[in-house]
Structures are given as structure tokens and as C-alpha cells.
Amino acid sequence: MTQIFIEARYEKTSEYVFLNTIIKELGFSEAQYKIICVGGNSNLIKAANKFKENTIEGGKNLIIFDADTPATGYGFSATLQRINQELQSNGMQADGIFLFPNNTDDGIFENLLEKLMQKETHEQWLHCYSDYETCLGTHYLTPNLKGKLFTYISAQKTLSNTQRNKLGSGQWLFNDAQYWNLNAPELQPLKDFLCNNIS
Numbered sequence: 001m002t003q004i005f006i007e008a009r010y011e012k013t014s015e016y017v018f019l020n021t022i023i024k025e026l027g028f029s030e031a032q033y034k035i036i037c038v039g040g041n042s043n044l045i046k047a048a049n050k051f052k053e054n055t056i057e058g059g060k061n062l063i064i065f066d067a068d069t070p071a072t073g074y075g076f077s078a079t080l081q082r083i084n085q086e087l088q089s090n091g092m093q094a095d096g097i098f099l100f101p102n103n104t105d106d107g108i109f110e111n112l113l114e115k116l117m118q119k120e121t122h123e124q125w126l127h128c129y130s131d132y133e134t135c136l137g138t139h140y141l142t143p144n145l146k147g148k149l150f151t152y153i154s155a156q157k158t159l160s161n162t163q164r165n166k167l168g169s170g171q172w173l174f175n176d177a178q179y180w181n182l183n184a185p186e187l188q189p190l191k192d193f194l195c196n197n198i199s
Helices: 014-025 044-056 076-089 109-116 123-136 145-154 161-169 185-197
Strands: 002-006 033-037 060-066 096-100
Touching: 002 014, 002 044, 014 033, 014 109, 014 145, 014 185, 044 060, 044 076, 060 076, 060 185, 076 096, 096 109, 096 185, 109 145, 109 185, 123 145, 145 161
Parallel strands: 002 033, 002 060, 060 096
Antiparallel strands: none
């Protein structure tokens, strides 16, 4: 089995649901993989036993984390180095590491999601949101990128009450082409990584 370790604290997050959606869209069954939440980018050690047991059983261990940015003290290179050091110092083996947004640049999961928004379809929303941010100016805090993306999906009038109630559990309708473009070229590095590493 392929175990995929992610930063999320629990399964009811947009990151978990998104990754699960993409893996299923690629044609993998739930018997082939398991997504494990470690609860933060410095908590791989808490999963050491799962790593080691899976390795002994012939399984694969993948890590999918945010690259973060130099402003947060990391960035792609620093995060990759930190993960490798943590793995080595704890006798853990990863068969692959992918860092959001695209496994080369600094950034986070939400940077990838922003690229997948159906911008042409929802151009008016984007203009309104930009005006909102401008209007807030320096007098107020503007929502972070996760807040922007949540506002994007929750503002959709086509959502049913059931769908709307599930938004807080990460159910952002990632497989619905009205809202997200899962064929965007920005998603290809993640798709390639998953296809090459899930067995």
C-alpha cells in the first residue's frame, strides 16, 4: 500500500479532500493508498512507526507538504532539506516527496488551488473580490488565500443546502468543472508525482 503523509490535522480539510479527489480521478482505488494527516509540517516524527511498518511490509511512503516561503522561514529548498534531515535522523524512508504548489517553487497548497479556479467563468466574482481587497486598504486585514478560496466556493449560488453545509468539512466540490479546472497545466506536476508513485 502507498501511504501519503500530509500536513493537515484531520481528514475534514480541503487539502485532504482535494488530494483524495485527484487520486480517484487518476483511477486509483482506495485499496491502493491511504492518506495520513500528521497535523503540521514538523510532525513527521509522530508517524515514524507507520513509516517503518509500511516500509517493512513493502509499501511506499510519500510526503506531500507545503513548500512554504522564505517569509515563513522556509521555502522549497529549505523545506525539502528539513524533511530529509528529519527522515534521516529518525530512521524513516520516503519513496517520494512533493511540495505544494508544484514541487519546484515556494508556496502552499492554496497557491495551486488558486490556479485551478474557473477564472473565466467566475470573472465577475474575481473582480468583486479584488475591489473588496482594495476597499479594505490598510485599515483592515484582508483574508488570507485560504479565506479567499473558501469565499469563492461558498459564494456560488448553484450550491445546494447540503453542499453548502459540507463546505466547512473541506467538501469544496473539487470534481465539479463549474468551479475547478482539474485539467489545468498547473496540476500536472502533482498528477505525474501521484501516477509515478502510487502502486
